[in-house]
Amino acid sequence: MADKIPDSDALMAWKADKDRLPILQRRASQLRKKLQDAESKIKDQETVLAGEQADVDRLAGKSLGNYILSLSRKMDARRQKEEAELVAARHRLDELKEEQRYLQQALLEQQEQIMGASQAEHAWNQALVDLKSSLRAETAHTLADRYRERESALTQINGQVGEIEQARTVARRAQATADAMLERLRSAEGWSSYDVWFKGGIVTHMAKYNHLDAASDLMSHLSAQLRDLRSELADIRMDLGDSLNTYTSGTRALDYFFDNIFTDLSVRDRVREDLDTVQRIKGKLHQVERELDQKRSQAKAQAVVLQHQLQELLLQYADAKGN
Incomplete structure:
Protein backbone atom coordinates (compact mmCIF):
# COMPACT_ATOMS: atom_id res chain seq x y z
CA MET A 1 0.00 0.00 0.00
CA GLU A 138 -11.53 -0.47 7.73
CA THR A 139 -13.83 -1.86 10.40
CA ALA A 140 -15.46 1.27 11.76
CA HIS A 141 -15.40 3.74 8.88
CA THR A 142 -18.89 4.78 7.73
CA LEU A 143 -18.00 4.19 4.06
CA ALA A 144 -16.59 0.69 4.54
CA ASP A 145 -19.90 -1.17 4.79
CA ARG A 146 -21.38 0.72 1.85
CA TYR A 147 -18.33 -0.07 -0.25
CA ARG A 148 -18.38 -3.80 0.62
CA GLU A 149 -22.11 -3.99 -0.10
CA ARG A 150 -21.75 -2.47 -3.57
CA GLU A 151 -18.63 -4.48 -4.31
CA SER A 152 -20.52 -7.69 -3.51
CA ALA A 153 -23.39 -6.56 -5.75
CA LEU A 154 -20.96 -5.85 -8.58
CA THR A 155 -19.44 -9.31 -8.22
CA GLN A 156 -22.91 -10.85 -8.53
CA ILE A 157 -23.74 -8.72 -11.58
CA ASN A 158 -20.49 -9.64 -13.31
CA GLY A 159 -21.24 -13.30 -12.64
CA GLN A 160 -24.68 -12.87 -14.20
CA VAL A 161 -23.14 -11.28 -17.30
CA GLY A 162 -20.86 -14.30 -17.63
CA GLU A 163 -23.79 -16.72 -17.29
CA ILE A 164 -25.84 -14.76 -19.84
CA GLU A 165 -22.99 -14.79 -22.33
CA GLN A 166 -22.54 -18.54 -21.84
CA ALA A 167 -26.26 -19.14 -22.46
CA ARG A 168 -26.10 -16.89 -25.52
CA THR A 169 -23.22 -18.94 -26.92
CA VAL A 170 -25.21 -22.16 -26.51
CA ALA A 171 -28.29 -20.57 -28.13
CA ARG A 172 -26.27 -19.43 -31.15
CA ARG A 173 -24.74 -22.88 -31.57
CA ALA A 174 -28.19 -24.43 -31.43
CA GLN A 175 -29.37 -21.99 -34.10
CA ALA A 176 -26.49 -23.08 -36.33
CA THR A 177 -27.47 -26.73 -35.84
CA ALA A 178 -31.10 -25.90 -36.63
CA ASP A 179 -29.99 -24.16 -39.84
CA ALA A 180 -27.99 -27.21 -40.88
CA MET A 181 -30.94 -29.46 -40.09
CA LEU A 182 -33.31 -27.28 -42.14
CA GLU A 183 -30.97 -27.53 -45.10
CA ARG A 184 -30.92 -31.32 -44.88
CA LEU A 185 -34.69 -31.56 -44.46
CA ARG A 186 -35.33 -29.27 -47.44
CA SER A 187 -33.09 -31.45 -49.57
CA ALA A 188 -34.89 -34.57 -48.32
CA GLU A 189 -38.26 -32.94 -49.10
CA GLY A 190 -37.10 -32.22 -52.63
CA TRP A 191 -36.11 -35.84 -53.22
CA SER A 192 -39.35 -37.05 -51.56
CA SER A 193 -41.43 -34.90 -53.89
CA TYR A 194 -39.50 -36.29 -56.84
CA ASP A 195 -40.27 -39.84 -55.60
CA VAL A 196 -43.98 -39.01 -55.26
CA TRP A 197 -44.39 -37.63 -58.76
CA PHE A 198 -41.79 -39.54 -60.77
CA LYS A 199 -41.27 -42.77 -58.78
CA GLY A 200 -37.52 -42.36 -58.57
CA GLY A 201 -35.33 -45.39 -58.28
CA ILE A 202 -32.53 -46.43 -55.98
CA VAL A 203 -30.49 -43.27 -56.65
CA THR A 204 -33.24 -40.92 -55.46
CA HIS A 205 -33.99 -43.16 -52.48
CA MET A 206 -30.34 -43.16 -51.46
CA ALA A 207 -30.08 -39.37 -51.85
CA LYS A 208 -33.24 -38.85 -49.82
CA TYR A 209 -32.27 -41.13 -46.97
CA ASN A 210 -28.72 -39.81 -46.85
CA HIS A 211 -30.20 -36.39 -46.10
CA LEU A 212 -32.63 -37.91 -43.60
CA ASP A 213 -29.85 -39.80 -41.82
CA ALA A 214 -27.82 -36.59 -41.59
CA ALA A 215 -30.88 -34.73 -40.26
CA SER A 216 -31.39 -37.47 -37.66
CA ASP A 217 -27.82 -37.03 -36.41
CA LEU A 218 -28.31 -33.26 -36.28
CA MET A 219 -31.56 -33.78 -34.38
CA SER A 220 -29.68 -35.67 -31.66
CA HIS A 221 -27.10 -32.91 -31.54
CA LEU A 222 -29.79 -30.24 -31.36
CA SER A 223 -31.58 -32.10 -28.57
CA ALA A 224 -28.37 -32.12 -26.53
CA GLN A 225 -27.87 -28.42 -27.16
CA LEU A 226 -31.44 -27.61 -26.10
CA ARG A 227 -30.98 -29.55 -22.86
CA ASP A 228 -27.76 -27.63 -22.26
CA LEU A 229 -29.54 -24.36 -23.02
CA ARG A 230 -32.34 -25.18 -20.57
CA SER A 231 -29.72 -25.72 -17.88
CA GLU A 232 -27.92 -22.47 -18.72
CA LEU A 233 -31.18 -20.50 -18.72
CA ALA A 234 -32.20 -21.98 -15.39
CA ASP A 235 -29.05 -20.44 -13.89
CA ILE A 236 -30.31 -16.99 -14.86
CA ARG A 237 -33.95 -17.77 -14.09
CA MET A 238 -35.16 -17.95 -17.71
CA ASP A 239 -37.36 -20.69 -19.15
CA LEU A 240 -37.71 -21.94 -22.70
CA GLY A 241 -41.32 -22.82 -22.05
CA ASP A 242 -43.12 -25.75 -23.67
CA SER A 243 -42.50 -24.69 -27.26
CA LEU A 244 -39.34 -26.77 -27.56
CA ASN A 245 -40.58 -29.99 -25.94
CA THR A 246 -40.66 -31.73 -29.33
CA TYR A 247 -36.92 -32.23 -29.15
CA THR A 248 -36.43 -32.95 -25.48
CA SER A 249 -34.70 -36.10 -24.27
CA GLY A 250 -36.45 -39.34 -25.27
CA THR A 251 -38.37 -37.84 -28.17
CA ARG A 252 -37.57 -39.15 -31.65
CA ALA A 253 -39.55 -37.03 -34.08
CA LEU A 254 -37.77 -38.71 -37.00
CA ASP A 255 -38.22 -42.41 -36.07
CA TYR A 256 -39.88 -42.97 -39.44
CA PHE A 257 -36.43 -42.72 -41.04
CA PHE A 258 -35.94 -46.36 -40.17
CA ASP A 259 -39.49 -47.66 -40.81
CA ASN A 260 -39.98 -48.88 -44.38
CA ILE A 261 -43.78 -49.38 -44.15
CA PHE A 262 -44.44 -45.70 -44.87
CA THR A 263 -45.15 -44.69 -48.44
CA ASP A 264 -43.18 -41.99 -50.24
CA LEU A 265 -46.08 -39.61 -49.69
CA SER A 266 -46.08 -40.25 -45.94
CA VAL A 267 -42.35 -39.65 -45.78
CA ARG A 268 -42.70 -36.35 -47.61
CA ASP A 269 -45.52 -35.20 -45.31
CA ARG A 270 -43.53 -36.13 -42.23
CA VAL A 271 -40.48 -34.26 -43.56
CA ARG A 272 -42.64 -31.18 -43.98
CA GLU A 273 -43.90 -31.53 -40.42
CA ASP A 274 -40.33 -31.64 -39.18
CA LEU A 275 -39.42 -28.65 -41.30
CA ASP A 276 -42.17 -26.69 -39.55
CA THR A 277 -41.02 -27.95 -36.15
CA VAL A 278 -37.36 -27.06 -36.67
CA GLN A 279 -38.31 -23.68 -38.14
CA ARG A 280 -40.36 -23.01 -35.00
CA ILE A 281 -37.42 -24.07 -32.83
CA LYS A 282 -35.14 -21.72 -34.73
CA GLY A 283 -37.60 -18.86 -34.22
CA LYS A 284 -37.75 -19.59 -30.49
CA LEU A 285 -33.96 -19.69 -30.27
CA HIS A 286 -33.75 -16.33 -32.00
CA GLN A 287 -36.25 -14.94 -29.51
CA VAL A 288 -34.19 -16.36 -26.63
CA GLU A 289 -31.06 -14.72 -28.04
CA ARG A 290 -32.82 -11.34 -28.21
CA GLU A 291 -34.00 -11.70 -24.61
CA LEU A 292 -30.48 -12.66 -23.52
CA ASP A 293 -29.06 -9.63 -25.31
CA GLN A 294 -31.55 -7.44 -23.47
CA LYS A 295 -30.68 -9.02 -20.12
CA ARG A 296 -26.96 -8.63 -20.84
CA SER A 297 -27.41 -4.94 -21.68
CA GLN A 298 -29.40 -4.37 -18.49
CA ALA A 299 -26.81 -6.21 -16.37
CA LYS A 300 -23.93 -4.29 -17.90
CA ALA A 301 -25.77 -1.02 -17.27
CA GLN A 302 -26.22 -2.01 -13.62
CA ALA A 303 -22.52 -2.87 -13.44
CA VAL A 304 -21.60 0.57 -14.77
CA VAL A 305 -23.76 2.22 -12.11
CA LEU A 306 -22.17 0.12 -9.36
CA GLN A 307 -18.66 0.83 -10.66
CA HIS A 308 -19.43 4.54 -10.60
CA GLN A 309 -20.79 4.29 -7.07
CA LEU A 310 -17.69 2.39 -5.92
CA GLN A 311 -15.46 5.00 -7.49
CA GLU A 312 -17.39 7.79 -5.80
CA LEU A 313 -17.04 6.04 -2.45
CA LEU A 314 -13.29 5.75 -2.97
CA LEU A 315 -13.07 9.45 -3.81
CA GLN A 316 -15.07 10.30 -0.67
CA TYR A 317 -12.76 8.08 1.35
CA ALA A 318 -9.68 9.75 -0.14
CA ASP A 319 -11.13 13.16 0.66
CA ALA A 320 -11.94 12.10 4.22
CA LYS A 321 -8.43 10.72 4.69
CA GLY A 322 -6.92 13.89 3.26
CA ASN A 323 -8.82 15.97 5.77
Whole structure:
Protein backbone atom coordinates (compact mmCIF):
# COMPACT_ATOMS: atom_id res chain seq x y z
CA MET A 1 0.00 0.00 0.00
CA ALA A 2 1.18 3.54 -0.71
CA ASP A 3 2.62 5.49 2.23
CA LYS A 4 0.24 8.37 1.62
CA ILE A 5 -3.22 8.13 0.08
CA PRO A 6 -3.65 10.87 -2.56
CA ASP A 7 -6.39 13.43 -2.00
CA SER A 8 -9.44 13.67 -4.22
CA ASP A 9 -8.02 16.63 -6.19
CA ALA A 10 -4.99 14.60 -7.27
CA LEU A 11 -7.20 11.65 -8.11
CA MET A 12 -9.53 13.73 -10.26
CA ALA A 13 -6.57 15.31 -12.06
CA TRP A 14 -5.23 11.84 -12.90
CA LYS A 15 -8.69 10.76 -14.01
CA ALA A 16 -9.07 13.77 -16.31
CA ASP A 17 -5.71 13.01 -17.91
CA LYS A 18 -6.35 9.28 -18.29
CA ASP A 19 -9.80 9.88 -19.80
CA ARG A 20 -8.08 11.74 -22.65
CA LEU A 21 -5.99 8.68 -23.51
CA PRO A 22 -8.37 7.08 -26.08
CA ILE A 23 -8.73 10.41 -27.91
CA LEU A 24 -4.96 10.95 -27.93
CA GLN A 25 -4.34 7.43 -29.21
CA ARG A 26 -6.93 7.84 -31.97
CA ARG A 27 -5.35 11.13 -33.01
CA ALA A 28 -1.88 9.52 -33.05
CA SER A 29 -3.20 6.75 -35.27
CA GLN A 30 -4.61 9.32 -37.69
CA LEU A 31 -1.30 11.20 -37.74
CA ARG A 32 0.62 8.00 -38.53
CA LYS A 33 -1.71 7.34 -41.46
CA LYS A 34 -1.27 10.88 -42.76
CA LEU A 35 2.49 10.59 -42.33
CA GLN A 36 2.55 7.39 -44.37
CA ASP A 37 0.52 9.09 -47.10
CA ALA A 38 2.88 12.09 -47.07
CA GLU A 39 5.93 9.83 -47.41
CA SER A 40 4.31 8.06 -50.35
CA LYS A 41 3.54 11.38 -52.04
CA ILE A 42 7.14 12.54 -51.52
CA LYS A 43 8.45 9.46 -53.29
CA ASP A 44 6.06 10.03 -56.17
CA GLN A 45 7.01 13.70 -56.39
CA GLU A 46 10.72 12.87 -56.37
CA THR A 47 10.06 10.70 -59.41
CA VAL A 48 8.23 13.59 -61.09
CA LEU A 49 11.09 15.96 -60.25
CA ALA A 50 13.66 13.57 -61.71
CA GLY A 51 11.63 13.45 -64.91
CA GLU A 52 11.42 17.23 -65.15
CA GLN A 53 15.15 17.53 -64.50
CA ALA A 54 15.83 15.03 -67.26
CA ASP A 55 13.71 17.09 -69.68
CA VAL A 56 15.70 20.24 -68.86
CA ASP A 57 18.99 18.38 -69.21
CA ARG A 58 17.99 17.06 -72.62
CA LEU A 59 17.32 20.56 -73.87
CA ALA A 60 20.72 21.70 -72.61
CA GLY A 61 22.48 18.97 -74.57
CA LYS A 62 24.03 19.45 -77.99
CA SER A 63 21.89 17.56 -80.45
CA LEU A 64 20.68 18.09 -83.99
CA GLY A 65 17.11 18.50 -82.76
CA ASN A 66 18.11 21.19 -80.27
CA TYR A 67 20.15 22.98 -82.95
CA ILE A 68 17.17 23.05 -85.30
CA LEU A 69 14.93 24.33 -82.50
CA SER A 70 17.43 27.08 -81.71
CA LEU A 71 17.42 28.25 -85.35
CA SER A 72 13.64 28.56 -85.32
CA ARG A 73 13.70 30.43 -81.99
CA LYS A 74 11.51 27.76 -80.42
CA MET A 75 14.30 26.61 -78.11
CA ASP A 76 13.92 29.49 -75.65
CA ALA A 77 10.18 28.95 -75.29
CA ARG A 78 10.64 25.19 -74.87
CA ARG A 79 13.42 25.69 -72.34
CA GLN A 80 11.39 28.22 -70.35
CA LYS A 81 8.45 25.82 -70.24
CA GLU A 82 10.56 22.89 -69.03
CA GLU A 83 12.40 25.04 -66.46
CA ALA A 84 9.07 26.36 -65.15
CA GLU A 85 7.79 22.82 -64.76
CA LEU A 86 11.02 21.90 -62.97
CA VAL A 87 10.63 24.82 -60.56
CA ALA A 88 6.99 23.86 -59.90
CA ALA A 89 8.01 20.26 -59.22
CA ARG A 90 10.68 21.40 -56.75
CA HIS A 91 8.20 23.72 -55.07
CA ARG A 92 5.66 20.91 -54.70
CA LEU A 93 8.33 18.62 -53.25
CA ASP A 94 9.29 21.30 -50.73
CA GLU A 95 5.62 21.64 -49.73
CA LEU A 96 5.30 17.90 -49.21
CA LYS A 97 8.49 17.74 -47.14
CA GLU A 98 7.27 20.64 -45.02
CA GLU A 99 4.00 18.80 -44.44
CA GLN A 100 6.00 15.70 -43.49
CA ARG A 101 8.03 17.69 -40.93
CA TYR A 102 4.83 19.13 -39.47
CA LEU A 103 3.23 15.69 -39.15
CA GLN A 104 6.39 14.25 -37.58
CA GLN A 105 6.43 17.04 -35.00
CA ALA A 106 2.70 16.70 -34.33
CA LEU A 107 3.06 12.95 -33.86
CA LEU A 108 6.00 13.44 -31.49
CA GLU A 109 3.96 15.87 -29.39
CA GLN A 110 1.03 13.49 -29.45
CA GLN A 111 3.21 10.62 -28.25
CA GLU A 112 4.48 12.78 -25.38
CA GLN A 113 0.90 13.53 -24.38
CA ILE A 114 0.05 9.84 -24.60
CA MET A 115 2.98 9.04 -22.33
CA GLY A 116 1.76 11.59 -19.79
CA ALA A 117 -1.82 10.28 -19.97
CA SER A 118 -0.55 6.70 -19.61
CA GLN A 119 1.39 7.69 -16.51
CA ALA A 120 -1.75 9.36 -15.13
CA GLU A 121 -3.72 6.18 -15.88
CA HIS A 122 -1.15 4.10 -14.03
CA ALA A 123 -1.19 6.50 -11.06
CA TRP A 124 -5.00 6.47 -11.04
CA ASN A 125 -5.21 2.68 -11.13
CA GLN A 126 -2.57 2.29 -8.43
CA ALA A 127 -4.32 4.85 -6.25
CA LEU A 128 -7.61 2.98 -6.60
CA VAL A 129 -5.88 -0.27 -5.64
CA ASP A 130 -4.43 1.40 -2.56
CA LEU A 131 -7.74 3.01 -1.66
CA LYS A 132 -9.61 -0.26 -2.06
CA SER A 133 -7.13 -2.07 0.12
CA SER A 134 -7.28 0.61 2.78
CA LEU A 135 -11.07 0.87 2.77
CA ARG A 136 -11.55 -2.90 2.88
CA ALA A 137 -9.36 -3.02 5.95
CA GLU A 138 -11.53 -0.47 7.73
CA THR A 139 -13.83 -1.86 10.40
CA ALA A 140 -15.46 1.27 11.76
CA HIS A 141 -15.40 3.74 8.88
CA THR A 142 -18.89 4.78 7.73
CA LEU A 143 -18.00 4.19 4.06
CA ALA A 144 -16.59 0.69 4.54
CA ASP A 145 -19.90 -1.17 4.79
CA ARG A 146 -21.38 0.72 1.85
CA TYR A 147 -18.33 -0.07 -0.25
CA ARG A 148 -18.38 -3.80 0.62
CA GLU A 149 -22.11 -3.99 -0.10
CA ARG A 150 -21.75 -2.47 -3.57
CA GLU A 151 -18.63 -4.48 -4.31
CA SER A 152 -20.52 -7.69 -3.51
CA ALA A 153 -23.39 -6.56 -5.75
CA LEU A 154 -20.96 -5.85 -8.58
CA THR A 155 -19.44 -9.31 -8.22
CA GLN A 156 -22.91 -10.85 -8.53
CA ILE A 157 -23.74 -8.72 -11.58
CA ASN A 158 -20.49 -9.64 -13.31
CA GLY A 159 -21.24 -13.30 -12.64
CA GLN A 160 -24.68 -12.87 -14.20
CA VAL A 161 -23.14 -11.28 -17.30
CA GLY A 162 -20.86 -14.30 -17.63
CA GLU A 163 -23.79 -16.72 -17.29
CA ILE A 164 -25.84 -14.76 -19.84
CA GLU A 165 -22.99 -14.79 -22.33
CA GLN A 166 -22.54 -18.54 -21.84
CA ALA A 167 -26.26 -19.14 -22.46
CA ARG A 168 -26.10 -16.89 -25.52
CA THR A 169 -23.22 -18.94 -26.92
CA VAL A 170 -25.21 -22.16 -26.51
CA ALA A 171 -28.29 -20.57 -28.13
CA ARG A 172 -26.27 -19.43 -31.15
CA ARG A 173 -24.74 -22.88 -31.57
CA ALA A 174 -28.19 -24.43 -31.43
CA GLN A 175 -29.37 -21.99 -34.10
CA ALA A 176 -26.49 -23.08 -36.33
CA THR A 177 -27.47 -26.73 -35.84
CA ALA A 178 -31.10 -25.90 -36.63
CA ASP A 179 -29.99 -24.16 -39.84
CA ALA A 180 -27.99 -27.21 -40.88
CA MET A 181 -30.94 -29.46 -40.09
CA LEU A 182 -33.31 -27.28 -42.14
CA GLU A 183 -30.97 -27.53 -45.10
CA ARG A 184 -30.92 -31.32 -44.88
CA LEU A 185 -34.69 -31.56 -44.46
CA ARG A 186 -35.33 -29.27 -47.44
CA SER A 187 -33.09 -31.45 -49.57
CA ALA A 188 -34.89 -34.57 -48.32
CA GLU A 189 -38.26 -32.94 -49.10
CA GLY A 190 -37.10 -32.22 -52.63
CA TRP A 191 -36.11 -35.84 -53.22
CA SER A 192 -39.35 -37.05 -51.56
CA SER A 193 -41.43 -34.90 -53.89
CA TYR A 194 -39.50 -36.29 -56.84
CA ASP A 195 -40.27 -39.84 -55.60
CA VAL A 196 -43.98 -39.01 -55.26
CA TRP A 197 -44.39 -37.63 -58.76
CA PHE A 198 -41.79 -39.54 -60.77
CA LYS A 199 -41.27 -42.77 -58.78
CA GLY A 200 -37.52 -42.36 -58.57
CA GLY A 201 -35.33 -45.39 -58.28
CA ILE A 202 -32.53 -46.43 -55.98
CA VAL A 203 -30.49 -43.27 -56.65
CA THR A 204 -33.24 -40.92 -55.46
CA HIS A 205 -33.99 -43.16 -52.48
CA MET A 206 -30.34 -43.16 -51.46
CA ALA A 207 -30.08 -39.37 -51.85
CA LYS A 208 -33.24 -38.85 -49.82
CA TYR A 209 -32.27 -41.13 -46.97
CA ASN A 210 -28.72 -39.81 -46.85
CA HIS A 211 -30.20 -36.39 -46.10
CA LEU A 212 -32.63 -37.91 -43.60
CA ASP A 213 -29.85 -39.80 -41.82
CA ALA A 214 -27.82 -36.59 -41.59
CA ALA A 215 -30.88 -34.73 -40.26
CA SER A 216 -31.39 -37.47 -37.66
CA ASP A 217 -27.82 -37.03 -36.41
CA LEU A 218 -28.31 -33.26 -36.28
CA MET A 219 -31.56 -33.78 -34.38
CA SER A 220 -29.68 -35.67 -31.66
CA HIS A 221 -27.10 -32.91 -31.54
CA LEU A 222 -29.79 -30.24 -31.36
CA SER A 223 -31.58 -32.10 -28.57
CA ALA A 224 -28.37 -32.12 -26.53
CA GLN A 225 -27.87 -28.42 -27.16
CA LEU A 226 -31.44 -27.61 -26.10
CA ARG A 227 -30.98 -29.55 -22.86
CA ASP A 228 -27.76 -27.63 -22.26
CA LEU A 229 -29.54 -24.36 -23.02
CA ARG A 230 -32.34 -25.18 -20.57
CA SER A 231 -29.72 -25.72 -17.88
CA GLU A 232 -27.92 -22.47 -18.72
CA LEU A 233 -31.18 -20.50 -18.72
CA ALA A 234 -32.20 -21.98 -15.39
CA ASP A 235 -29.05 -20.44 -13.89
CA ILE A 236 -30.31 -16.99 -14.86
CA ARG A 237 -33.95 -17.77 -14.09
CA MET A 238 -35.16 -17.95 -17.71
CA ASP A 239 -37.36 -20.69 -19.15
CA LEU A 240 -37.71 -21.94 -22.70
CA GLY A 241 -41.32 -22.82 -22.05
CA ASP A 242 -43.12 -25.75 -23.67
CA SER A 243 -42.50 -24.69 -27.26
CA LEU A 244 -39.34 -26.77 -27.56
CA ASN A 245 -40.58 -29.99 -25.94
CA THR A 246 -40.66 -31.73 -29.33
CA TYR A 247 -36.92 -32.23 -29.15
CA THR A 248 -36.43 -32.95 -25.48
CA SER A 249 -34.70 -36.10 -24.27
CA GLY A 250 -36.45 -39.34 -25.27
CA THR A 251 -38.37 -37.84 -28.17
CA ARG A 252 -37.57 -39.15 -31.65
CA ALA A 253 -39.55 -37.03 -34.08
CA LEU A 254 -37.77 -38.71 -37.00
CA ASP A 255 -38.22 -42.41 -36.07
CA TYR A 256 -39.88 -42.97 -39.44
CA PHE A 257 -36.43 -42.72 -41.04
CA PHE A 258 -35.94 -46.36 -40.17
CA ASP A 259 -39.49 -47.66 -40.81
CA ASN A 260 -39.98 -48.88 -44.38
CA ILE A 261 -43.78 -49.38 -44.15
CA PHE A 262 -44.44 -45.70 -44.87
CA THR A 263 -45.15 -44.69 -48.44
CA ASP A 264 -43.18 -41.99 -50.24
CA LEU A 265 -46.08 -39.61 -49.69
CA SER A 266 -46.08 -40.25 -45.94
CA VAL A 267 -42.35 -39.65 -45.78
CA ARG A 268 -42.70 -36.35 -47.61
CA ASP A 269 -45.52 -35.20 -45.31
CA ARG A 270 -43.53 -36.13 -42.23
CA VAL A 271 -40.48 -34.26 -43.56
CA ARG A 272 -42.64 -31.18 -43.98
CA GLU A 273 -43.90 -31.53 -40.42
CA ASP A 274 -40.33 -31.64 -39.18
CA LEU A 275 -39.42 -28.65 -41.30
CA ASP A 276 -42.17 -26.69 -39.55
CA THR A 277 -41.02 -27.95 -36.15
CA VAL A 278 -37.36 -27.06 -36.67
CA GLN A 279 -38.31 -23.68 -38.14
CA ARG A 280 -40.36 -23.01 -35.00
CA ILE A 281 -37.42 -24.07 -32.83
CA LYS A 282 -35.14 -21.72 -34.73
CA GLY A 283 -37.60 -18.86 -34.22
CA LYS A 284 -37.75 -19.59 -30.49
CA LEU A 285 -33.96 -19.69 -30.27
CA HIS A 286 -33.75 -16.33 -32.00
CA GLN A 287 -36.25 -14.94 -29.51
CA VAL A 288 -34.19 -16.36 -26.63
CA GLU A 289 -31.06 -14.72 -28.04
CA ARG A 290 -32.82 -11.34 -28.21
CA GLU A 291 -34.00 -11.70 -24.61
CA LEU A 292 -30.48 -12.66 -23.52
CA ASP A 293 -29.06 -9.63 -25.31
CA GLN A 294 -31.55 -7.44 -23.47
CA LYS A 295 -30.68 -9.02 -20.12
CA ARG A 296 -26.96 -8.63 -20.84
CA SER A 297 -27.41 -4.94 -21.68
CA GLN A 298 -29.40 -4.37 -18.49
CA ALA A 299 -26.81 -6.21 -16.37
CA LYS A 300 -23.93 -4.29 -17.90
CA ALA A 301 -25.77 -1.02 -17.27
CA GLN A 302 -26.22 -2.01 -13.62
CA ALA A 303 -22.52 -2.87 -13.44
CA VAL A 304 -21.60 0.57 -14.77
CA VAL A 305 -23.76 2.22 -12.11
CA LEU A 306 -22.17 0.12 -9.36
CA GLN A 307 -18.66 0.83 -10.66
CA HIS A 308 -19.43 4.54 -10.60
CA GLN A 309 -20.79 4.29 -7.07
CA LEU A 310 -17.69 2.39 -5.92
CA GLN A 311 -15.46 5.00 -7.49
CA GLU A 312 -17.39 7.79 -5.80
CA LEU A 313 -17.04 6.04 -2.45
CA LEU A 314 -13.29 5.75 -2.97
CA LEU A 315 -13.07 9.45 -3.81
CA GLN A 316 -15.07 10.30 -0.67
CA TYR A 317 -12.76 8.08 1.35
CA ALA A 318 -9.68 9.75 -0.14
CA ASP A 319 -11.13 13.16 0.66
CA ALA A 320 -11.94 12.10 4.22
CA LYS A 321 -8.43 10.72 4.69
CA GLY A 322 -6.92 13.89 3.26
CA ASN A 323 -8.82 15.97 5.77
